[in-house]
Amino acid sequence: MPRLAVIGGTGFYDVASATLKEKRVVDTKYGAVEVSFYMADGEEFAFIPRHGAGHTCAPHRVNYRANIMALKQIGVERIIGVCSVGSLRKEIEPGDFVLVDQFLDFTKSRPSTFFDEEGCVVHTNVTEPYCQDMRECMAEVMHRKHRLHYKGTYVCAEGPRFETAAEIRMFAALGGDVVGMTGVPECVLARELGMCYACVAVATNYAAGIGHETISHGEVVEEMEKLGAALQDYVIRCLSVIPEKRGCGCKSACH
Structure with missing residues (x-):
């Protein structure tokens, strides 16, 4: 069974630089x-x-618990999450990759924990919500044509609507750098199950009020298609440098 996994969104469906071995349906208590x-x-x-x-499931309806539990059940220990985002900063340009190290959670209705029974x-320690060991390994991988922050x-916004210009100004004032709809609770759920999780966010556009007047899903898809091959190459090279032995504290974060 694999120790590593990738969870991807738009533009990361066909892993061209890898060989498909099999597809399997994993049953979990969540689906x-x-x-x-x-x-x-x-x-x-x-x-x-x-x-x-x-791409048939909207961000707020993704079964995050089932996805993470399925990976846990097959023995995965480390996950790379790939997320498309809008940039809140002029210095993070469309096409840039970002190894995120913190999050702000503005989701509203999605199940966010495995620990919800009477x-x-x-309580889970998320002071550093993304695995530092994984981030350090991924930071060392050559990123070639695309700038890596x-x-x-x-x-993380609830979606499925895009944000207002006022919300984007607020997010930036609070210290946000990129905005998306899928990063949370995915990383938290992985931490709850003692799994390592790192996220590479791909800026597909400037967020509302920073770039041009309108933002569309088609624009995001088009940009991700342009970046798809380079993104897959980067992620797969990241997988190859992540050591087998874990020395981080991710597996003991729950108390």
Whole structure:
């Protein structure tokens, strides 16, 4: 079973630089998840398209708990999340990659924890919500044509609507660097199950009020298609440098 996994969104469905071994449906208490198993550079990894095949599930309806639990059940220890985002800063340009190190959570209705049963009181340490060991490994990977920002705060909005210009100004004033709709609770759920999680956010556009007047999903898809090959190449090279032994504290973050 693979120790590594990738969860991707728009533009990361077809992993061209890897060989598909099999697809398998994994049943969890939260629902069934189809997981693809790939081999690249001698490393096996699992892959889940976050929005389902054909991008049929909106961000606020993604079954985040089922996705993370499915990976846990097959033995995955470390996850790279790939998220498309809008930039809140002029210096983070469309096409740039960001290894996010913090988040601000503005989600509203999505289930956000595995510990929601009566009498179950568990608190999870998310002072550093993304695995520092993974981030350090990923920061060392050559990123070639695309600029890589080594840190950034990810603002997670509920969606599926895009943000207002006023919200974007608020997010930026609070210290946000990029905004998306899928990064939370994915990273928190992984931490709750003792799994390492790192996120590479891909800026597809400037957020509302920073760039041009309108933002569309088609614009995001078009930009991700342009970046798809380079993004896949970067992520797969990241997988190859992540060591087998874990020395971080992710697996003991719940109390």
